[in-house]
Amino acid sequence: MPLKMNNGNKVWQRRTSKQQLLNWFAWLIAVAIFVYCWQLVSEKTMWIFVLDSPAQASDMAERMVPPKWGYLSTLWGPIWDTINIATLGTLIAIVLAFPVAFLAARNTTPSVRFVRPVALFIIVSSRSINSLLWALMLVTIIGPGVLAGVIAIGLRSIGFCAKLLYEAIEEINETQVEAITATGASGPQILNFGIVPQILPAFAGISVFRWDINIRESTVLGLVGAGGIGLELNASINTVSWTQVSVILLVILSTVVVSEWVSAKVRHAII
Amino acid sequence: MLRIENLTKRYKTGDTALKSVNLEVPKGQVLALIGPSGAGKSTLIRCVNRLVEPTEGRILLGDKELTTLGSGQLRKARRSMAMIFQEYALVERLSVMENVLSGRLGYVSFWRSFTRRFPQSDVTEAYRLLERVGLDHMADKRADELSGGQRQRVGICRALIQNPALLLVDEPTASLDPKTSRQIMRLICELCEERGLAAIINIHDVLLAQMFAKRIVGLQLGEIVYDGVPDGLTPDQLTLIYGEEDWEATIDKVKDESDEIESIEIVQ
Amino acid sequence: MISKAPAQRVWKRKPMITNPKLRWGLIGGVVVYLIIAFYTMEVDWGRVAAGMPRAERFLGSFFPPDFTSRWEDIYVGIVESLWMTVVSTVVGIAISIPVGLGAARNLSSRPVYLFCRGVLAVSRTFPEIILALFAVKLFGFGPFAGIVALSIATIGFYGKLLAEDIEDMDPVQAEAIKSTGAGWFQWLNYAVQPQVMPRMIGLGMYRFDINFRESAVVGIVGGGGIGATLLTSFDRYEFDTSAAILLVIITIVMFVEYSSGFIRKWVQ
Numbered sequence: 001m002p003l004k005m006n007n008g009n010k011v012w013q014r015r016t017s018k019q020q021l022l023n024w025f026a027w028l029i030a031v032a033i034f035v036y037c038w039q040l041v042s043e044k045t046m047w048i049f050v051l052d053s054p055a056q057a058s059d060m061a062e063r064m065v066p067p068k069w070g071y072l073s074t075l076w077g078p079i080w081d082t083i084n085i086a087t088l089g090t091l092i093a094i095v096l097a098f099p100v101a102f103l104a105a106r107n108t109t110p111s112v113r114f115v116r117p118v119a120l121f122i123i124v125s126s127r128s129i130n131s132l133l134w135a136l137m138l139v140t141i142i143g144p145g146v147l148a149g150v151i152a153i154g155l156r157s158i159g160f161c162a163k164l165l166y167e168a169i170e171e172i173n174e175t176q177v178e179a180i181t182a183t184g185a186s187g188p189q190i191l192n193f194g195i196v197p198q199i200l201p202a203f204a205g206i207s208v209f210r211w212d213i214n215i216r217e218s219t220v221l222g223l224v225g226a227g228g229i230g231l232e233l234n235a236s237i238n239t240v241s242w243t244q245v246s247v248i249l250l251v252i253l254s255t256v257v258v259s260e261w262v263s264a265k266v267r268h269a270i271i
Numbered sequence: 272m273l274r275i276e277n278l279t280k281r282y283k284t285g286d287t288a289l290k291s292v293n294l295e296v297p298k299g300q301v302l303a304l305i306g307p308s309g310a311g312k313s314t315l316i317r318c319v320n321r322l323v324e325p326t327e328g329r330i331l332l333g334d335k336e337l338t339t340l341g342s343g344q345l346r347k348a349r350r351s352m353a354m355i356f357q358e359y360a361l362v363e364r365l366s367v368m369e370n371v372l373s374g375r376l377g378y379v380s381f382w383r384s385f386t387r388r389f390p391q392s393d394v395t396e397a398y399r400l401l402e403r404v405g406l407d408h409m410a411d412k413r414a415d416e417l418s419g420g421q422r423q424r425v426g427i428c429r430a431l432i433q434n435p436a437l438l439l440v441d442e443p444t445a446s447l448d449p450k451t452s453r454q455i456m457r458l459i460c461e462l463c464e465e466r467g468l469a470a471i472i473n474i475h476d477v478l479l480a481q482m483f484a485k486r487i488v489g490l491q492l493g494e495i496v497y498d499g500v501p502d503g504l505t506p507d508q509l510t511l512i513y514g515e516e517d518w519e520a521t522i523d524k525v526k527d528e529s530d531e532i533e534s535i536e537i538v539q
Numbered sequence: 540m541i542s543k544a545p546a547q548r549v550w551k552r553k554p555m556i557t558n559p560k561l562r563w564g565l566i567g568g569v570v571v572y573l574i575i576a577f578y579t580m581e582v583d584w585g586r587v588a589a590g591m592p593r594a595e596r597f598l599g600s601f602f603p604p605d606f607t608s609r610w611e612d613i614y615v616g617i618v619e620s621l622w623m624t625v626v627s628t629v630v631g632i633a634i635s636i637p638v639g640l641g642a643a644r645n646l647s648s649r650p651v652y653l654f655c656r657g658v659l660a661v662s663r664t665f666p667e668i669i670l671a672l673f674a675v676k677l678f679g680f681g682p683f684a685g686i687v688a689l690s691i692a693t694i695g696f697y698g699k700l701l702a703e704d705i706e707d708m709d710p711v712q713a714e715a716i717k718s719t720g721a722g723w724f725q726w727l728n729y730a731v732q733p734q735v736m737p738r739m740i741g742l743g744m745y746r747f748d749i750n751f752r753e754s755a756v757v758g759i760v761g762g763g764g765i766g767a768t769l770l771t772s773f774d775r776y777e778f779d780t781s782a783a784i785l786l787v788i789i790t791i792v793m794f795v796e797y798s799s800g801f802i803r804k805w806v807q
Contacts, residue, residue, distance in 0.1 A: 033625060034625060034626070034629050036622075037622035037625045037626045038626055040619075040622050041622070041623075041626055041682060041683060041686060044619075044681050044682050044683070044763070045678075045681060045682070045683040046679055046681070049677075049678050049679040050678050050683065053677040053678055056676070056677050057677055060673075060676065060677070080579065081579075081580075084576045084579070084580060087576070088576060088580075124789060124792065124793050124796070125785075125789050127792070128752060128788055128789040128792035128793070129752075129755075129785060129788065129789070130752055130753065130755060130756045132668060132756045132759060133755065133756065133766075133769065133785075136759070136769070136770065136773055137597070137773065137781070140593070140597075140773050140776075141590045141593050141594045141597060142586065142587045142590040142594070143583060143586035143587065143589075143590055145581065145582060145583065145586075146580045146581065146582070147580065147582045147587065150580070173363075175356060175358065175360040176360050176361070176362045176363070178322055178356075178360065179354065179356055179360035179361070179362070179426075179429075180362065180373055180376065181322060181349075182320055182322060182349060182352075182353070182354040182439075183349065183350070183353070183373060183374050183375075183376050183377055183429070183433055184346040184347065184348075184349035184350040184376065184377025184378075184433070185346070185373070185376035185377060185384075186346060186376075186381060188381045188385075189376045189381055189384050192381075192384065192385055193362060193365070193369075193373050193376065193384070194362060197362050197363075197364040197365050198362070198363075198364060200364065201364075216664075216666055217666060219666065220666045220668045220669060223668060223672075223759070223760065224759065233669075237672070249665075249669075252664075252665070252669075253664050253665075256664045257664065366552070366553060368550055369552065387551075387552040389550075391549065394548065394549060394550045395548065397550070398548050398550070410550065411553045
């Protein structure tokens with residue numbers, strides 16, 4: 001208790017003086033790091049460009065209106081591709097994430113010492129690398145197109161789905177599993193009757209959640225050549241057709257909003 | 272039929288839950304295991320079907336030694352010792368029928384159980400048992416839609432469909448109200464009698480134990496301190512098991528008269 | 540009632556969707572969708588097959604990756620990514636606190652609420668890379684554009700979660716502080732902050748983690764950071780350098796994740 005006596009009065013302080021000191025010290029370090037980083041930013045920035053940017057922005061905005069609505073009709077194909085990339089990619093991811101999650105969960109992994117670290121490494125590598133980077137690699141390897149996008153989304157999502165799923169597996173009610181074990185059930189049967197029913201709602205929720213994120217991510221994969229509406233965006237920017245760019249942005253916006261709404265509805269229905 | 276010899280269990284934390292316990296349960300006997308929390312009741316019955324691995328000692332079911340079985344044989348042995356749980360331990364997102372049929376998992380192949388194509392004889396038996404406990408109209412309800420008493424009845428069906436020789440019952444009434452508790456205890460005892468089953472019932476309610484069991488075993492700090500008939504439980508004996516307390520009120524034979532309702536009443 | 544004798548009662552698992560028309564309609568719809576999706580996916584299988592040796596070379600280049608020949612570029616890129624992450628996280632969170640407070644329904648007036656929600660919605664919908672694309676157009680190539688993009692994305696993410704957290708807080712505690720006659724800022728400090736702080740610190744760490752990962756991407760469109768180095772290595776088919784960069788990214792993400800768990804524990 002940080003309680004001191006001063007002239008017979010109790011003086012209350014929130015922290016002891018040592019804690020106080022440590023607290024200040026932590027703040028000092030944090031501020032110093034930030035100031036140092038800001039300085040690095042400042043060195044690398046052409047402030048003239050930044051000062052000029054409001055004029056640039058209004059100029060760009062002017063050139064973006066009115067949106068060229070006629071362009072919309074050529075976008076249906078790319079939108080369809082975008083949705084397919086997200087959906088098929090999510091499907092691949094959940095199929096692969098399911099076994100990985102069981103290998104990574106502490107209570108279902110066959111070996112805590114050997115198998116679990118491998119599964120965790122798969123999860124962390126898949127999660128650390130952005131789907132755009134995955135797409136970049138795949139476009140270099142298997143060529144540009146929708147397939148690269150599908151695989152990129154799949155690879156990126158395995159880690160995400162597997163991580164949330166293995167956390168759900170670690171939180172299951174163990175007595176239900178015990179009850180199934182006590183009947184003399186085999187390992188696969190315990191999985192099927194004792195564990196899977198418990199994680200099924202979480203599994204469905206995670207898949208839909210990830211699908212929603214993937215719609216958003218697959219709109220930009222075209223920037224590196226992996227198909228979908230991003231290809232059109234890239235082309236329109238390169239040809240400085242700003243009125244087309246604004247149409248594409250509005251389309252992306254509405255796709256994202258709709259997918260978010262769908263995913264919220266579906267998750268609500270599941271839980 | 273069940274013989275436990277010098278059973279000792281030490282947990283990794285260093286706690287000794289059971290100290291060289293010896294116990295013999297003849298065929299068809301219903302035995303109540305009483306004792307304070309932490310006395311090792313739960314560990315004892317979990318050692319029998321090896322949900323908890325015993326540290327030392329032998330457990331024999333008939334002439335089969337359970338403690339040395341490999342995993343395949345252990346699964347076979349577990350079929351003949353069914354367990355009923357505190358808090359029911361039903362798989363909540365499966366239907367009542369699936370929960371009952373899960374008692375047959377030790378008998379059917381993975382593929383049959385995965386596609387839920389259990390042999391017709393199992394399904395017939397499941398309906399018969401559900402009817403016996405008054406729940407056959409609820410077969411397709413999900414387990415989490417049921418009340419506590421109903422869930423425990425399903426738990427009992429799941430245990431009986433295993434066609435066991437021995438029931439391991441862990442605090443069956445811990446989360447039930449007094450009336451339902453008596454109904455469940457009576458049901459378990461009736462079913463044991465019908466089928467000639469032996470049973471070890473962990474229970475912390477001394478009164479219920481005295482009311483339903485023919486033999487009472489008192490466990491304290493992992494050791495058996497009482498083994499005898501219900502009437503032999505004197506205040507001194509209870510003090511030995513549970514510690515100092517005024518036991519007179521408990522000894523006052525509260526007879527079952529106040530509760531003469533049909534034993535199988537469906538609690539809605 | 541079921542007319543069959545109990546002995547003949549068959550059981551089938553109740554399907555998840557009970558209406559058969561709806562069930563088969565959904566299944567059929569999914570199958571048709573998958574078929575169409577596969578057929579409209581124009582895949583140049585010849586190109587894919589031609590890429591297989593390259594895939595092999597790419598995987599092979601992880602054993603061992605080449606850290607040395609482009610170490611200078613990797614080092615500069617990673618450090619730039621790191622300080623971009625620091626600045627954008629701090630700036631983004633600093634701006635998102637007032638916006639988040641404004642977007643909490645129980646804290647602010649209707650017009651302020653709608654305005655702040657609007658800001659959050661706009662900054663949340665566009666992926667970081669599109670924000671970066673426009674930032675580069677406005678501010679020129681370089682890390683400043685990347686920082687602007689990441690900061691905007693941070694505002695959308697953090698502000699929304701902060702607003703939701705404040706809306707979910709315990710109103711009783713808030714009322715109790717208000718009833719002491721505290722001013723608005725005192726009230727924020729004593730009633731709101733203690734309730735939302737622990738979770739928000741955790742989310743701040745999480746956002747730091749996300750910003751680092753995204754900072755590797757904004758370089759693709761010229762927003763600074765390690766992304767440009769990675770892009771160059773791919774363009775030159777220097778896969779062993781790409782492998783090295785990817786491994787560095789993975790290591791740093793792992794480190795950040797581990798230390799954020801540690802800091803979260805320390806704060807609470």
